[in-house]
Amino acid sequence: MATLYLIDGSFELFRCFFGAPRAQRSDGKEIGAVRTLFGTTLALLREEALTHVAVAFDDVALLEAREPEDTELIQAQYDLAREVFAALGVTVWTMSGFSADDALATSAHRFDSDPSLTRIVICSSDNDFAQCVRGERIVLYNRIKRIILNEAAVLEKFGVPPERIPGWLALVGDKSDGIPGIPGFGPKAASAVLRRFGRLEDVPLEATAWEALDVRGSRKLAATFIERRQEAIGYRDQGIKRLDAPLGESLEELRWCGADGPGLEALARALENDGFLRRQIPLRGA
Secondary structure, eight states: OEEEEEEEEEHHHHHHHHSSOOBOTSSSBOHHHHHHHHHHHHHHHTTTTTTTTEEEEEGGGOOOOOHHHHHHHHHTTHHHHHHHHHHTTTTTEOSSSSOHHHHHHHHHHHHHOOOTTTEEEEOOOOGGGGOOOTTTTTEETTTTEEEEEEEEHHHHHHOOGGGGHHHHHHOOBBBBBBBBOOTTOOHHHHHHHHHHHHGGGSOSOOOGTTTTTTSSHHHHHHHHHHHHHOOOOHHHHHHSOOOOOOOOOTTTTBBBBBBBBHHHHHHHHHHHGGGGGSSOOOOOOO
C-alpha cells in the first residue's frame, strides 16, 4: 500500500522554532529549531503508511515572523532545515515564484490519478489546504493535533465541501494568508450562504433572496455582501491553490528509501551533535 506524504517545510520550521528551546552552536549560530525538526521529521518517517515523501519550502525571503528578531533567527536556520530533510532522504522542493503551498497542491493534484498510490497525505494545519481534500484519497493531516481530515470531516468542520473552502475563507477570513474576511460573516453564516447558493458569483444580489437562510441578520449580511462582493471574490481567488508549480520528479523519485549516510554525518557536524547518528535510522542502500 503506497502512501505519499507532502510536508510544508516552512511551517515545520516555524513550528519547531516557536515550540522548542533555543540552542546555539559553538560559533553562536542558533540551531534549536533544526535540532527539533530532525526529531519530528524522523518520527514522521517512521509512520507505518509512509512510502513516498517530499517537502516544500518557500523562498527564504518570504519567511517572516511578527518580531524582526525572530525572523532573523528563523531565516538563519533555513538552509540547515533543508539539510535536515535531505539528510533524512526526503525530496526537497525550494520554491521561487511559487509558494510551498502551490508545490504541495500541485503534487497532490498530479499524483491523484496514479493507481499505484492508495492515499496522499498533506501535512499541514492550514485550513486552506482543506480545498485539496478528495474523499479518503487526499487527506489533510494536522500533526500538532494528530487529526486527519477526509472529505466527510471537512464538510463536518466547515459546513461546506472542499471546493467551497476558498470562498468560505474569503468570507470568514484567514489570518495566515492575510485574508481579513468580510465583516459580519462568521463560520455559520458563511456555510449557510455557500451551501444554499454555491459559488460567490452565484450569490443573489437581492436581499429578499437571503431571507430563507437560517442565520441571524440575513438582511444586513446581504447588504454587506452586495457592497463587498468583488472584494470577497478577490479574497477567494487569492486563496485558491495553484496546480501548476514546476515540479519535475516522478512518483518513483519521491519514494523514501532511507536516510543518506554521508548527509547525516555532515548534518551531525553542522549541528555539533552526533547523538542522532546512534539512532536506528534506515539508510539508503543498506
